[in-house]
Amino acid sequence: MxxxxxxxxxxxxxxxxxxxxxxxxxxxDKGKRPGMGEVARLxxxxxxxxxxxxxxxxxxxxxxxxxxxxxxxxxx
Numbered sequence: 001m002x003x004x005x006x007x008x009x010x011x012x013x014x015x016x017x018x019x020x021x022x023x024x025x026x027x028x029d030k031g032k033r034p035g036m037g038e039v040a041r042l043x044x045x046x047x048x049x050x051x052x053x054x055x056x057x058x059x060x061x062x063x064x065x066x067x068x069x070x071x072x073x074x075x076x
Contacts, residue, residue, distance in 0.1 A: 017046040 010018075021042045027033050034042070 014046055018043070021046065 021039060024032075024034050024042075025039060
């Protein structure tokens with residue numbers, strides 16, 4: 001379920017917690033699915049990211065680092 005890049009850099013307990021958030025989001029009963037605000041809150045709790053850190057797309061260097069990391073994983 002998780003990107004292989006995450007397996008080496010994210011603790012198993014955090015991946016499990018993120019999977020729990022995903023399970024909530026895909027619950028068969030629409031009424032039991034959390035709203036996006038709740039999803040964002042849960043994700044911040046799991047990842048310990050501030051709202052500013054949770055918006056990496058605003059930082060061009062973040063995208064460059066992601067590209068380098070994904071190229072390294074694909075070719076390694």
